[in-house]
Amino acid sequence: MLPMKSGALSLPRNLLLLAICLPAVTRAQQTSPSPSPTPTLYSQETISGLRKLQQAAFTSDYALRQVAHLCNNIGPRLSGSPQAQKAVEYVAAEMKALGLDVRIEKVMVPHWVRGEETAALLEFPGQAPDTTQKLVLTALGGSVATPANGVTAEVVVVKDFEELQTLPAETVRGNIVVFNHAYDKAMAAQGRGGEAYGDAVAYRSDAPSAAARMGAVAALIRSVGSADYRLPHTGQTKYSEDAPKIPAGALAAEDAELVGNLAAQGKLRMRLVLTPQQFADVESFNVVADLKGSTDPEQVVIVSGHLDSWDLGTGAIDDAAGVAVSMETLNLVKKAGLRPRRTLRMIAWMNEENGLRGGTTYAQDHKTEMPNHFAAIETDGGAGHPVGMNLKAKPEVKTWLGPIAKVLQSSGAGLLNLVEHTGADVSPMEEFGVPTFHPMQDSRFYFEYHHTAADTFDKIDPHHLQENAAVVAVMAYGLANLEQALPR
């Protein structure tokens, strides 16, 4: 998942809006700027189909079995890895088994492979003779390597970019800079995990180049996440053109605290070994599976998640869950014997984590078809309890979706929330005017596991996963059967 500034949950105002909009679509339209009020948005048959899908989602274990297979049997799925390729083949085969039109669409992806990663304080105040303090860390995605035997240097600790700027260049030059900038756990506990992430992730992106500009030989950030279990969080870093590329890693929260504490007492010397390798781009694929529409097959409603994952865990919440609820949507519609007006398209994106090549390549390859891309849903925020749907669309779209939200409200997921960002992979379609959607989920725990070794199958709550499948299936089927075109 990429940075989101918008909060995942922000309930009271929306609840109020919903209470106004839902029971009276036509009345709401009188006050909306919608140019073409329509007498019927959804047929009775469509509404009954939505209810059927919703109920079916709550008794199906299909999505859970998909997550289990992707995580347990295939494992971590970093772009360019054999596991990512196996996942492409697996999802394509599963979709074919449902009788869908399936193809894999070529995407050239980065191929970065993690190496050894160790760090230790060799010198620190009060240490016992012949001892070091081991530090727990992980390389940031895209990091260049240290020499095989590591780099040894003094340590400079700052709390943020501003403090770094106050330091004389000679304090930084030749040293390792540690950015001890904490993820705001209090904010996350309020359900504003996305905002807390957005604040801290700036260090993951920009800290290495900021340090390199001042002559640092390596940069370490404090992990961007809320867990205090000696668990480092990886994620992609971004080297600026105007600075040397230096090795970049993320310390576990505890280790950033330790280094900060000891640096305040005296001189620290660290040995850092990070030996990742960056290879040439390799061929990979988005998996695209269509359930053809009955009356408007050229029009497409996308349901999607990303198939690649980071390599430390097995990518259960990020994002096997998103792929699984998307696969489940087509499974449920098929099993229910429903045939949408428009084409329902499942896409398992490749390379969300370290390049977004799947999303950008798709939008490019299909740009002439974008006017027929009716809507695009992506699930990439885990499988926490959903309370509704975030949407990036014209404000009046909220009103048009009222009847769908009313169905979802019966399982507590009826909120519609206008946001600036939905899913990263569908974002390249936004410039073509395609309305995009993302389930609005309980994000309180997501950032404890996100991008860590602990993003594993057991983190999926089976019932919450079913709830997410219900939200995506109902929204997708509703959009695919909307009697009118959405304003865009």
Added chain:
Amino acid sequence: MLPMKSGALSLPRNLLLLAICLPAVTRAQQTSPSPSPTPTLYSQETISGLRKLQQAAFTSDYALRQVAHLCNNIGPRLSGSPQAQKAVEYVAAEMKALGLDVRIEKVMVPHWVRGEETAALLEFPGQAPDTTQKLVLTALGGSVATPANGVTAEVVVVKDFEELQTLPAETVRGNIVVFNHAYDKAMAAQGRGGEAYGDAVAYRSDAPSAAARMGAVAALIRSVGSADYRLPHTGQTKYSEDAPKIPAGALAAEDAELVGNLAAQGKLRMRLVLTPQQFADVESFNVVADLKGSTDPEQVVIVSGHLDSWDLGTGAIDDAAGVAVSMETLNLVKKAGLRPRRTLRMIAWMNEENGLRGGTTYAQDHKTEMPNHFAAIETDGGAGHPVGMNLKAKPEVKTWLGPIAKVLQSSGAGLLNLVEHTGADVSPMEEFGVPTFHPMQDSRFYFEYHHTAADTFDKIDPHHLQENAAVVAVMAYGLANLEQALPR
């Protein structure tokens, strides 16, 4: 900390008892079997000293600074390590700085050093070509090593000892046995962490020999702990005389789940590398610091914690906290200008974790003085909020301690709870009739961090640490000034 079967918290019944006992010591004594009812247990001066110590504990940062130094500046303190030796020197120097009579008492301790520890599934159902699944694990303390390049074998998964016994010997022979027996998190969430630990820790102790008896080449348990953050928990294993010693480790909970899930689907092959080394016993020390009693200096009240720790984390909750509140007790008494009737003795025990040599050596070396060991307190359950004191003593001791409990009740820590086990290090004194004590603490989170890399300084809540210091200081000073001898 060693296994405790008794729950750390069990409130309602004790609250009731307390309500009866506290206001009326003499009335309670009429119904107790105490042979010698006494008119005065504590002088007014003693009670006023207790209140003074309690208040002082809540504003002192001395204990917190001790934990910080032991964890951050010295680091992990496994018996036989340079850090353990440094910790001995540090605590002795700090106690001398308070003007106490300090000595270090020789203890021969095991010297086990962790090596490389990796594991991977080489073969499992559905795997991508040329891939393995990495497993997160750690060697159990005392484990023998695999060959340097590891052992590769098929995997047999059982949920408990009973299931192992149902297997034919040829199913186990030559293979790696995984015991996927889960720590009872629901029980721990009720504050019964000690009981949950007692149940699961049987596997840490006995599973390797159980598997070895049936011909296994290695044994892995599911980590004994409640955290789900891909965090393995170490701890001492116990080889039986009647079985070959085989390499023994603990998988993170997630990895035990993964192996269990995949084993149900087909054949698994694992490569396991554990290369710890067991060296000859080495000399180490208990640190003993006395604040001499004014009228009965030969009588001793012990306050203690253990100075050694496991090597994965820095041993903050297990057990720098216990050492720190014991040091703080003497600091507070000194600073308050109080002089106890009996000697207050701080002991920082060596080798609780993997041998208990400190506790057993002390009891042996001082056995002729045991009649003068008036009471012994150990804190070895972290620094969670204390609600009172567990005691292993004659039942009527509860009544005798009522006035102390009444003082502690003002900070919510007035419970007195008779138990079967208090601290491991003081337990060898019990056979000499010495009453032993351990703070009764909130244990809900203790087993998330216990024996893991995440047992670090940041896990200490400064206020809760002060509360624990208050409980220990008040109880110790009260015992040291009791006007009569406790029944024993």
